[in-house]
Amino acid sequence: MKYHQIAPSVDIPKIGLGTWGMGGKQIEDRRWDEEHVMAIKMAIDLGLTHIDTAEYxxxxxxxxxVGEAIQFYPRDSIFLTTKVWRTHLHYEDLIKSMRGSLRRLGQDYVDLFLVHWPNYRVPLEETMGALEECVREGYTRYIGVSNYSANLLNEAQSLLEDNSLVANQVEFSLLEQKPRTNLLPYMQETERTLIAYSPLGRGILPGLDREVLSSIAEKYDKTKAQVALNWVISHENVIAVPKSSNPIHLMEFMDSLGWEMNLEDMMMLSSSFI
Structure with missing residues (x-):
């Protein structure tokens, strides 16, 4: 397993598990609960111990x-991330959402608490103040954001008194390379982590008939999904949280680790999908 330091003395896997769609999307769906709990447990057993979820x-x-699945493991063996929705960013609403997430997760704290999306109708200072209160209360070890631009992230950080925003979760894949222009350089310069969601292009890349992707996969004896995921996590300060409840795909994620493409192949992939 390859690890990344997300905070001082805190190393987490370069690949974790995203959970969007488990238990439903915008509304609750209990039809596949057993399958989803088993998938989360299998991911942890494989070493994908960063579990990313959200109240939404x-x-x-x-x-x-997620709470049902992780109860079987020592708490300090899991790095747990959840997110507060953008309609809950006023001070009291955010604190209430944090407590609600902890209740549903069956936990006393999470490792990382993110603002899911910006809300320009809520003063940023109010939201940042609430995040810091969550740290003071012991509800979360670290705080961060999601879907923030470099400028907005910088502004948010300036409003914090005692904490750093350690991560920004954004969509990043061969099909969505915008973060490479401004955001990723900023994250690297300020030693923050970019958490890539939808690193497989929302599931499109594994089945995409693109000669460059296919030939590089053949060259390294990997699948197209493994090449696409490896491309993402090969960037400095980037980790990924692909989602799947399929055991075969979870094992496939693991084989995205432990090997590297040469610079020429990395550049060829990048330019082929712009």
């Missing part, structure tokens, strides 16, 4: 499934 997923039911 399945209207909170996803957090319940």
């Amino acid at each position: 997923y399945g209207a909170g039911h996803c957090e319940e499934l």
Whole structure:
């Protein structure tokens, strides 16, 4: 397993598990609960111990499934991330959401608490103040954001008194390379982590008939999904949280680690998908 330092003395896997769609999308769906709990447990057993969820997923039911799965493991063996939805960014609303997430997860704290999306109708200072209160209360070890631009992230950080925003979770893949222009350089310069969601291009890349991707996969004796995922995590300060409840795909994620493409192939992939 390859690790990344997300905070001082805190190393987490370069690849974790995203959980969007588990337990439903915008509304709760319990039809596949057993399958989803088993998938989360299998991911952890394989070493994908960073579990990413959110109060929005399945209207909170996803957090319940994550909580059910991780109860079987020592708490310090899991790095748990959840997110507060953009309609809950006023001070009291955010604190209430944090407590609700902890209740559904069955935990006393999470490792990382993110603002899921910006909300320009809520003063940023108010939201940042609430995040710091969550740290003071012991509800979360670290705080961060999601879907923030470099400028907005910099502004948010300037409003914090005692904490750093350690991560920004954004969509990043061969099909979505915008973060490479401004955001990723900023994250690297300020020693923050970019957490890539949808690193497989929302599931499109594994089945995409693109000669460059296919030939590089053949060259390294890997699948197209493994090449695409390896391309993402090969960037400095980047980790990824692909989502799957399929055991075969989870094992495939693991084989995205432990090897490297040469610079020429990395550049060829990058330019072929712009």
